Amino acid sequence: MLLITCPWCGPRDETEYHYGGQAHLPYPQAPADLDDQRWAEYVFYRDNTKGPFAERWMHSTGCRRWFNVLRDTVTNDVLAVYRLDEPRPELPQAGGNR
Known part of the structure; x- marks a missing residue:
């Protein structure tokens, strides 16, 4: 089971959440100008x-x-949790100082 920490409610089991897909995808600036291929992309x-x-993710039962x-x-490790108004956190590079 995956444990996810809601920024407002704290740690909860994954069954309380709804997956919403990849983050940081900007909505098209001129959607009416997109052809079918670009909409599909x-x-x-x-x-x-x-x-x-x-x-x-959305805390659907909270x-x-x-x-x-x-x-x-x-x-499947959760490395960071952050609100939509916060930037994506930088992760330490693998093989750093030992």
């Missing part, structure tokens, strides 16, 4: 990152607020 094409990946989670897709 915006709606369906997402990164498939191995390692740290920024995702949107405060019902959206926030971002930086999760390692290999280990």
Whole structure:
């Protein structure tokens, strides 16, 4: 089971949340100008990152607020949780000072 810490409610089991897909995807500036191919790219094409990946989650059975989670897709570890108005946190580089 995945434990996610809501920025407002604290740590809760993953069953209390709703997954919202990849984070930090800007809405098209002129959506009426997009052809079908570009709409498909915006709606369906997402990164498939191995390692740290920024995702949107909503605390559906709690405060019902959206926030971002930086999760390692290999280990399933939650590396950081941050509100939508906060920047993505920088992670320490692997193989740093020992």
